[in-house]
Amino acid sequence: MIRPLDPDEEAVVRELNRVIYALPRAIDADMVREQGVPAVEYLTLMHLSEAPDRRLRMSELAAACDMSLSGMSRVVQKLESQGYVQRVRSERDARGWNAVLTDAGFARLEQAWPTSLAAVRRHFLDHLAGLDLKTLAAALQKAAT
Template sequence: MTQEPATEASPVRPLTADEEAVVRALPRLVHGLPRAIDAEMIREQGLSTTEYLALMHLSEAPDRQLRMGDLAEACEMSLSGTTRIVNRLESQGFVRRVRCDHDGRGWRAALTDAGLARLEEAWPTNLAAVRRHFLDHLAGLDLEQLAAALRNVAT
């Protein structure tokens, strides 16, 4: 939700103590949460969160394939960063590249059976980390309302 610029008729309101606490906690969440989950994934699975997310998005795609640009967008990464992730996953046999049917210049990343098995193996670790570092701290909150608010902020 956008707010109109302050005018003489609508001065800028100072933050309440609760608003201030949320605003100050947000950067710690944005930076700390992914790091905590990533550290756990690497320690327990030898798989980064980014690699996990690439496998997850591919598993959810039609025919378990996505154009490289679409995978980059889904993972919220640059195309070059996605290419590096796909290279790593491909070297481990979890992903393969296939030419796009309708566009001979384009490539798709395709999840292999080994990649799907690796995702299923890593899923419990990721789920436990997400619960421990994030969801368990939201007990008692209206998660539907929180999700809607977060989507509004993101757009």
Template sequence: MSTTDHPQPLTPEEEAVMRALGRFLIVVPRALDADLTREQRMSASEYSVLRQLSEAPGQMLRMSELASACDMSLSGMTRLAAKLESHGHLRRIRCQEDARGANAVLTEGGLTRLREAWPTHLASVRRHIFDHLGDLDLSRLAAAFAAMS
């Protein structure tokens, strides 16, 4: 018998968590993006690309890996990379191992831009997320979120 044949109804507490989580997943990313856009003229997607590259070995990732890390389609990443490249924040180079692929490489200008935007992002994350968590066990919360993904 499948678990969908006779699903167990949610308790009122589970229903409250589900509704709050659903709202969180919509509202918080928009709020983080709005803060970066307003204060830095940078989207959360742009910030995410620069952050991922800054943390990668050699500050370089294959475009398909970068798209996956940023939860974007490859075509969406290609458009965003072109924009960031036009601003001097990254370079795209051919993969040495596979000439059909391309790598994105963070430039000094991109790293500088990330460092400029970081305080805004940090303040936004604190204001929209951590200021509301009080004394919750953050290690357990992080483990629970990791188990869901």
């Protein structure tokens, strides 16, 4: 027997659906307006900056950014044209490619970071004041797996 949602559960589910779509758009709009960097490009630079030797296989980078490999290839191609990323053949597997963050890309990431932080706070974290964020993060992690 399936138990219907109570009003509080229904409200959470409905608002979560709105957040899933609205939050990335709001952050992206701030990033483009203030930095000229779409959020997906910022996330690409961020994931590369956190990787060993600032390098990831294209498939790993796509997974980290929750994108298809072809979509990630387009993003990396654009970042490469701006001098922020370089694509190099994999040392482990000559068939694969790695994306490598350049010094210029790292500098661009550092320049854009304050805008990203402010957008995440303004559009999301500031609305969670008073909530147990550790418990919320654990619950969201469970729901995502």
